[in-house]
Amino acid sequence: xxxxxxxxxxxxxxxxxxxxxxxxxxxxxCAFGLLRTIVSAWYAGVExxxxxxxxxxxxxxxxxxxxxxxAGRIKAxxxxxxxxxxxxxxxxxxxxxxxxxxxxxxxxxxLALYPEYxxxxxxxxxxxxxxxGCVVGKKLADxxxxxxxxxxxxxxxxxPGTWNFxxxxxxxGAEASTDENQLLFHWxxxxxxxxxxxxxxxxxxxxxxxxxxxPNNAALISQRIDTxxxxxxxxxxxxxxxxxxxxxxxxxxxxxxxIQAVSFIIVVIIMAVMANTxxxxxxxxxxxxxxxxxxxxxxxxVVKLLFGESLLIALLxxxxxxxxxxxxxxxxxxxxxxxxxxxxxxxGTMALQMGAALVxxxxxxxxxxxxxxxxxxxxxxRHVA
Amino acid sequence: xSDEALICIRGLSKAYTRADQQIPxxxxxxxxxxxxxxxxxxxxxxxxxxxxxxxxxxxxKPSSGSIHIGGVDIATLSEGALADWxxxxxxxxxxxxxxxxxxxxxxxxxxxxxxxSLSSRQRKQHVQxxxxxxxxxxxxxxYPNELSGGQQQRVAIARALVxxxxxxxxxxxxxxxxxxxxxxxxxxxxxxxxxxxxxxVMVTHDPKAASRAxxxxxxxxxVLVDDMPA
Numbered sequence: 001x002x003x004x005x006x007x008x009x010x011x012x013x014x015x016x017x018x019x020x021x022x023x024x025x026x027x028x029x030c031a032f033g034l035l036r037t038i039v040s041a042w043y044a045g046v047e048x049x050x051x052x053x054x055x056x057x058x059x060x061x062x063x064x065x066x067x068x069x070x071a072g073r074i075k076a077x078x079x080x081x082x083x084x085x086x087x088x089x090x091x092x093x094x095x096x097x098x099x100x101x102x103x104x105x106x107x108x109x110x111l112a113l114y115p116e117y118x119x120x121x122x123x124x125x126x127x128x129x130x131x132x133g134c135v136v137g138k139k140l141a142d143x144x145x146x147x148x149x150x151x152x153x154x155x156x157x158x159x160p161g162t163w164n165f166x167x168x169x170x171x172x173g174a175e176a177s178t179d180e181n182q183l184l185f186h187w188x189x190x191x192x193x194x195x196x197x198x199x200x201x202x203x204x205x206x207x208x209x210x211x212x213x214x215p216n217n218a219a220l221i222s223q224r225i226d227t228x229x230x231x232x233x234x235x236x237x238x239x240x241x242x243x244x245x246x247x248x249x250x251x252x253x254x255x256x257x258x259i260q261a262v263s264f265i266i267v268v269i270i271m272a273v274m275a276n277t278x279x280x281x282x283x284x285x286x287x288x289x290x291x292x293x294x295x296x297x298x299x300x301x302v303v304k305l306l307f308g309e310s311l312l313i314a315l316l317x318x319x320x321x322x323x324x325x326x327x328x329x330x331x332x333x334x335x336x337x338x339x340x341x342x343x344x345x346x347x348g349t350m351a352l353q354m355g356a357a358l359v360x361x362x363x364x365x366x367x368x369x370x371x372x373x374x375x376x377x378x379x380x381x382r383h384v385a
Numbered sequence: 386x387s388d389e390a391l392i393c394i395r396g397l398s399k400a401y402t403r404a405d406q407q408i409p410x411x412x413x414x415x416x417x418x419x420x421x422x423x424x425x426x427x428x429x430x431x432x433x434x435x436x437x438x439x440x441x442x443x444x445x446k447p448s449s450g451s452i453h454i455g456g457v458d459i460a461t462l463s464e465g466a467l468a469d470w471x472x473x474x475x476x477x478x479x480x481x482x483x484x485x486x487x488x489x490x491x492x493x494x495x496x497x498x499x500x501x502s503l504s505s506r507q508r509k510q511h512v513q514x515x516x517x518x519x520x521x522x523x524x525x526x527x528y529p530n531e532l533s534g535g536q537q538q539r540v541a542i543a544r545a546l547v548x549x550x551x552x553x554x555x556x557x558x559x560x561x562x563x564x565x566x567x568x569x570x571x572x573x574x575x576x577x578x579x580x581x582x583x584x585x586v587m588v589t590h591d592p593k594a595a596s597r598a599x600x601x602x603x604x605x606x607x608v609l610v611d612d613m614p615a
Contacts, residue, residue, distance in 0.1 A: 002499055009487035291483040294444050295544075296472025296500050298465065377444040381479065 003301070007308035010285075021277045022317040025357065028270035029321025030328060033345060033353045035263035037329055039256055040349060041340035043249060047177050049242035051215035052081075053113060056208040056225055057244075059235035065204035066234050068191075073228060074208055079221040082211030084109035087187060087204075091154035091163065093144070100140055102154060104187040113211050116174040123148075123169030131189050134165035137180030141170045152183070159190055160197070177342065210238070267356045274364035278310050282368035289372050290380020299373035306372060310365035311358070318357020322350050390453075391551065391584050392418035392441060397450035399436055399607075410436045412607045414450070420551075423578040423585045425598035425615065430590070432604040435556060438588045442554040443471045455551055472500040476545030476583075478555035478574075482537040484529040490516065490540045491525040497548040515543035519573060535566030542573055546583065553577065555587040559594050571597045 012018055056074065058064035068085065075083040089102035107128050111117060119127070119135060127133050136146060146152065152165045165185050173180050187205070194202040212221050222238035229236045239247075249256070282289075289302045325345050333343030397414040400407045411433045418424055426434040439445040440452060443459045452460050455474065462470060476497075477483075484493045494515055498508045516522045519539035529537050538558060545553050555574065559567030575597050577583045587598060595601050596615050603611035 006485070006487065013487055287483060288485055291477075291479070291485075292496075293468065294442070294471065294477055295497050296468050298468055378439050381444075381483070 003304055003308065007305050007312060010281075010305065011309045011312050014281075017277065017281075018313060021274060021313060022320070024270055024273050025314060025317025025360065026321040026324060028266045029318050029353050029357055030324045031266050032263045032356055033322065033325035033349055034329060034332065035259050035266075036349045036352060037325075037343060037345050038340065039259055039263075040346060041343045042252070042256055044177065044179070044340070044342040046242055046245040046249060049240070049245050050116075051218070051240065051242070052212055053241040054210040054212055054218060054222055054225070054238050055241050055244040056210055056236045056238040057206070059226070059237040062206070064234070065201075065206060066208065066236065068203045068205050070208065070229065070234075070236070071205075074210060074225055077221065077224050077228060079212055079214070079217050079224070080210055081213050082109060082113050084113050084209045084211075085187065085205035085207065086110065086209065087190065087206040088158070089154070089156065089185075089190070090158045091156045093152065093154050098144075100181050100183065102183040102185070104190045105184050106187050107184070110184065110209065113209050116178045117171040118174050119169040119171045123171075127168040130166060130168055131186045132164065132166055133168035134183050134185035135169035135171055136167055136183045138170055138172045139180035140183065141167070143181075146170075154183075159194070161193075163190075179342070207244075209241075267360065271360045271363050274310070274314065274360050275367065278306065278364045279368045281309070282306060282372050286372070286375060286380050286383040290375055290377045290383070293375070294377050294381065303369045303373045306369040307362070307365045311361040314357045314361025314364065315354070318354050318360075321357070322353045325350075325353065390417040391420040391422075391455060392416070392586070393451075393453040394441075395451050395453075397437075397440065397452060398448050399433070399440065399445070400448045410607050411440075411447075411604075414607075414609050416602065416609060416612075418584065418586065420584050421578070421582045422600060423575070423598045424587070425595035425601045426586065426588045426604065427590065427592075427595050427601055428604035431606075433607040434588045434604050437604065438554055438556055438586060441552075441586055442475050442477065443467050472497065472548070474551045476548065476550040476553040478538070478541050478545050478553065478558045480557035480560040482529070482534075482541045482561075484537055484540055484544075486529050489526050489528055490521060490532065490543075493529070493540055494525075494543045494547050496544060501548065511547050512543075515547040516540075518546065518577075519543045533566070534562050535569060538562060538566075538570050539573065542570070542577075546577060546581070551584065553583050553585045555585060557588055557590070559589070559591065567591075567594065 056066070058066055071083050071085060074080060084106050087104040089104055091102050092098070093100070111119070111124060123135065127135050134152065141147070146167055148167055148170065150167045152167060153162050154165065155162050165183070171180065191202055210221070210225065212218060218240050225238045226236050292302060293299065329343060329345045333340070336343060394414055394416040397411055398409070399411040400409045402408070414437065426437060428434045436445065440447055441454070443462070447460050450460070451458050457470065459467060459470060485496070488496070491512055494512045495508055498511055503511065513522060516525050519542050521536060521539050521543065524532060524536060529540070532540065558574065559570055562570060571594055574585055574587065578585050585598070587594070589595050598615045601611070601613055601615050602609060
């Protein structure tokens with residue numbers, strides 16, 4: 001009790017110094033949390049991947065399409081339980097900064113493979129029946145204030161012209177990791193138009209989504225699919241949905257590594273600042289620690305005082321940093337919008353932030369505590385004189 | 386060793402090492418201090434009087450020789466055992482008071498008692514009695530920076546006697562005080578010695594302060610040159 005009272009009083013003895021150190025900690029822990037959240041948000045698609053879905057694309061590149069006729073052959077392969085397909089639409093809603101993913105899909109088979117997109121039966125039916133209809137995720141609808149029946153005009157960049165889609169359903173994600181920032185519409189709708197305008201681009205799909213019976217068979221089934229189309233004009237590359245998503249992330253891996261490195265560098269910098277503060281503090285109190293030791297207090301008492309003070313400041317700064325991260329992340333998430341659709345601070349990130357604060361507190365006190373525990377009492381007492 | 390001596394020092398030497406060079410500070414000191422005595426250690430600067438006091442107080446280790454206090458050879462004790470011994474047997478009074486600035490007068494006086502098994506209530510009684518002895522009960526909730534130099538030294542004296550130690554060591558207790566306040570502090574020490582029978586060893590270079598002791602011990606260049614009644 002006395003120890004806690006003394007370290008509490010010591011911690012706030014120099015209010016300005018402690019205050020500035022804490023501000024530094026709050027900023028560092030907050031920045032650390034935000035950067036970790038950016039990295040997590042980048043990997044969000046990977047986390048929400050299903051282990052029972054494979055993605056088949058052109059072996060050459062994702063920019064090359066596959067014939068729609070492959071669907072039947074893939075479905076017939078042993079271990080495949082479902083097949084669907086999608087095309088990246090890449091359109092613009094009002095202006096480029098309103099970016100969000102749009103996919104042309106085969107509605108029934110696609111929604112069957114994505115049960116996490118939760119729609120009512122009525123919404124599904126309305127979507128199936130309306131070839132110009134679409135379904136959107138709830139976050140996307142909330143962002144633009146869309147409601148059922150609204151018509152969303154999207155200007156095509158890959159598919160020329162302006163396309164109007166009537167909203168027939170708004171899905172909510174079954175899990176927190178489910179993406180609610182997409183728009184799905186009928187593949188048949190654009191395919192019909194392509195047949196009329198650009199015949200050579202019709203009847204092709206960007207990727208096939210393949211449902212499988214057993215996650216453990218993913219490699220075997222992938223091999224079977226790719227073997228089936230070997231030496232054809234459009235060879236395939238099949239991988240798990242997770243590997244497919246990771247492929248996208250790996251394109252920006254260097255940036256992610258840099259962000260992660262910066263997040264740790266920030267912690268190291270504040271660690272050095274805090275260590276400097278604690279060293280200065282300890283040096284100033286040399287005579288006090290010597291007096292305590294002269295009175296009979298063991299060296300461990302001085303060690304506890306310094307570690308306690310350092311941890312108190314670090315954890316308080318860490319806690320304030322975590323609390324500040326939440327509204328900042330919320331604001332940041334609103335600004336980046338659908339670019340990083342799932343931008344929220346996870347419990348894991350908050351634990352990491354507090355862990356970083358704990359490490360900062362421990363490391364900062366280590367050297368001065370060791371030094372002060374070994375001070376010569378006579379030398380320490382002379383420090384006053 | 387004298388049978389009645391509380392402090393019995395034999396062949397005590399102390400040397401410091403500076404840049405691979407041995408600098409002798411105390412040379413072959415023999416000294417007996419009976420229980421209840423009040424000794425003033427005197428000498429010019431660099432004579433070794435403070436070093437001798439530090440060795441008696443157990444906050445420094447001799448290079449050779451023995452220091453028996455209350456029958457215990459403190460020169461042979463480990464760091465931990467020496468800390469326990471100091472807590473139980475020695476009360477310290479420093480020239481610059483050495484109070485904890487973040488603690489009140491009451492809390493500063495309570496410090497040595499935190500190393501005992503006394504209950505909170507018992508500690509409070511002891512602290513109040515000690516503060517009463519130095520006439521500072523009305524200032525017990527004040528912080529050191531709210532007290533004058535003399536008052537701070539009185540708090541330090543209360544801290545030195547609160548655990549009822551066998552021995553009180555005082556290093557220039559009046560060195561930072563004006564003459565009048567210094568007299569008050571010396572009167573207090575005198576009172577502790579005469580009324581409570583506390584053994585006091587005090588370092589001073591002030592002959593007036595030394596005259597309040599019962600005995601004066603002179604050191605010069607690390608050698609005990611004179612030992613006479615005050």
